Amino acid sequence: xxxxxxxxxxxxSVDRPRMTQxxxxxxxxxxxxxxxxxxxxxxxxxxxxxxxxxxxxIGVRLxxxxxxxxxxxxxxxxxxxxxxxxxxxxxxxxxxxxxEGLEALYIERLSARGAVAVVGxxxxxxxxxxxxxGLVLLAHGGTELLGEVLAAGLxxxxxxxxxxxxxxxxxxxxxxxxxxxxxxxxxxxxxLAVAAPVFRAGGExxxxxxxxxAASADPTPLxxxxxxxxxxxxxxxx
Amino acid sequence: xxxxxxxxxxxxSVDRPRMTQxxxxxxxxxxxxxxxxxxxxxxxxxxxxxxxxxxxxIGVRLxxxxxxxxxxxxxxxxxxxxxxxxxxxxxxxxxxxxxEGLEALYIERLSARGAVAVVGxxxxxxxxxxxxxGLVLLAHGGTELLGEVLAAGLxxxxxxxxxxxxxxxxxxxxxxxxxxxxxxxxxxxxxLAVAAPVFRAGGExxxxxxxxxAASADPTPLxxxxxxxxxxxxxxxx
Numbered sequence: 001x002x003x004x005x006x007x008x009x010x011x012x013s014v015d016r017p018r019m020t021q022x023x024x025x026x027x028x029x030x031x032x033x034x035x036x037x038x039x040x041x042x043x044x045x046x047x048x049x050x051x052x053x054x055x056x057x058i059g060v061r062l063x064x065x066x067x068x069x070x071x072x073x074x075x076x077x078x079x080x081x082x083x084x085x086x087x088x089x090x091x092x093x094x095x096x097x098x099x100e101g102l103e104a105l106y107i108e109r110l111s112a113r114g115a116v117a118v119v120g121x122x123x124x125x126x127x128x129x130x131x132x133x134g135l136v137l138l139a140h141g142g143t144e145l146l147g148e149v150l151a152a153g154l155x156x157x158x159x160x161x162x163x164x165x166x167x168x169x170x171x172x173x174x175x176x177x178x179x180x181x182x183x184x185x186x187x188x189x190x191x192l193a194v195a196a197p198v199f200r201a202g203g204e205x206x207x208x209x210x211x212x213x214a215a216s217a218d219p220t221p222l223x224x225x226x227x228x229x230x231x232x233x234x235x236x237x238x
Numbered sequence: 239x240x241x242x243x244x245x246x247x248x249x250x251s252v253d254r255p256r257m258t259q260x261x262x263x264x265x266x267x268x269x270x271x272x273x274x275x276x277x278x279x280x281x282x283x284x285x286x287x288x289x290x291x292x293x294x295x296i297g298v299r300l301x302x303x304x305x306x307x308x309x310x311x312x313x314x315x316x317x318x319x320x321x322x323x324x325x326x327x328x329x330x331x332x333x334x335x336x337x338e339g340l341e342a343l344y345i346e347r348l349s350a351r352g353a354v355a356v357v358g359x360x361x362x363x364x365x366x367x368x369x370x371x372g373l374v375l376l377a378h379g380g381t382e383l384l385g386e387v388l389a390a391g392l393x394x395x396x397x398x399x400x401x402x403x404x405x406x407x408x409x410x411x412x413x414x415x416x417x418x419x420x421x422x423x424x425x426x427x428x429x430l431a432v433a434a435p436v437f438r439a440g441g442e443x444x445x446x447x448x449x450x451x452a453a454s455a456d457p458t459p460l461x462x463x464x465x466x467x468x469x470x471x472x473x474x475x476x
Contacts, residue, residue: 001239002276006283012306038240045244046338049309052440058307060338066304068250069296071287100284100298202290 004030005038009047009058014124018055071098075207076107078236079198083110086211086229090222093212097126097133097195099141102152104134107207129154129168130161132183132195133208138168139175140197140205146172160185180227182219194219196230201238209233242268243276247285247296252362256293309336313445314345316474317436321348324449324467328460331450335364335371335433337379340390342372345445367392367406368399370421370433371446376406377413378435378443384410398423418465420457432457434468439476447471 011019011027019027025035039056042048046061067073079096087094087110096108104126128134128141128149138149146168154163160183162168175181180196187193195210209230211222249257249265257265263273277294280286284299305311317334325332325348334346342364366372366379366387376387384406392401398421400406413419418434425431433448447468449460 002243002279002283005240005243006285009303012303014306017306017308017312041240045240047244049307052442057309058303060307060309060336060343062300063304063307063310064338064343065247065250065296066301068252068255069287069298069301070255071295071298072301074255098298100302105298105302204290 004028004034005042005047008035008038008042009062012058018051018057020055024056071206072107075198075233075237079108079207079209079233082229082232082236083108083209085232086209086225089225090211090213092222095133095210095212097131097137097208097210098206099128099134099137099145100125102128102145102148104128104131104137104208126187127155127157130157130187131210132181132186132193132212133210135162135171135181135183136175136195136197136208136210137205139172139181140199157187158185158189162186180223182223185215190215192217192219194222194226196223196227198230198233198237200234206237207233242266242272243280243285246273246276246280247300250296256289256295258293262294309444310345313436313471313475317346317445317447317471320467320470320474321346321447323470324447324463327463328449328451330460333371333448333450335369335375335446335448336444337366337372337375337383338363340366340383340386342366342369342375342446364425365393365395368395368425369448370419370424370431371448373400373409373419373421374413374433374435374446374448375443377410377419378437395425396423396427400424418461420461423453428453430455430457432460432464434461434465436468436475437472444475445471 007028008024011024021032021035021039025032039048043050046059048056049059051057083094083096094110095106097104098107106124126134128138138146150165156163162171180194182194184192191212192215193210193212195208197205198207198209200206209226211226245266246262249262259270259273259277263270277286281288284297286294287297289295321332321334332348333344335342336345344362364372366376376384388403394401400409418432420432422430429450430453431448431450433446435443436445436447438444447464449464
């Protein structure tokens, strides 16, 4: 029952913010009467709202509950001043990233007009092995997580994507040793990303911060400001 | 089943972001084995996450789903530049407010350091009849909503709170006629709020924007900037 309700909620996306019961039935594979019943119950609980045209959208109450997630909204509150400082210092794309399952998820992104275009938006997802922020989370995520990522396969996005276990392990070692990573065109042609980890008081990784610039840029001057911001957020979490 | 799952999710709040299964059992009145089973299922769906100490918190996945709510995150995206302009122009507390059931809910608040202190935070709630933003939503919310608000009773918060049907109806008429409202100490002693409506293309009210200042301030110079911002967001939604 709960699983089917979440199949309905999980059908919504940035590209599909409103759906009719027929759309939901098609996407979930659930029969229309089941969808009908679940939509009414989800709406009773504020998780869905019915628009004027009869279609459904995610409800404001679910947004309100979601805003209580310490790893998302809570982290963002702590990180925001440091992200803004980093943004002011670089005028590039600055991103705050956490892990959700086997993916990395943007919690916040500050982008300058005129900065290199980055695919995705807050709430978007990135592969752990092919993004700078994801690699940082993976480097500090433990052996079990690494095993799951390897088992899922290292999909290639560009000629520079890390697709072998050997190269992945040596990159993760390097991140742990140096405290940051530079990825040139691992996920998208034309962009270069640098990332550094944010830690909790207990020493576990909480998030990563990345700065995305044009692939032709020299990342060296970005790194001290990035690392200072990541340390600032870590201190803020402690 | 779904209702019980939402009783668990609804137990979390700004003041209680993490709870053990015993806390949840106490707050929901559900037996511990039921709470245990529901927590596992909610965690399987990413709605809850288990912290290192075994307590539960709202999960990042629920934040991600909630960010799809058009009336919250979607509206905020459109409104943000106008709210920032209004904030720059006034350097006071600027708030974006929508209705959720019989209450008004902050979607965003920009506050200057040194501006008058306002109770609450993004995700906080206000009574419709006793807040400037709530009164604006009520003025354009239809007769059914007004009937429900009257039936629920007009609670008094200060000597200036509107507590009679007659005064409420004449205030709502005035909002519809003038396009804004000034509330001096309706909800809190020491603060004055002005609010104006944001409309959808179809003409229904989508939100309200309010500016909160010290009760001793002259609100007159705020009103043109407030109304321009509200019109700007309405245009952005169309």
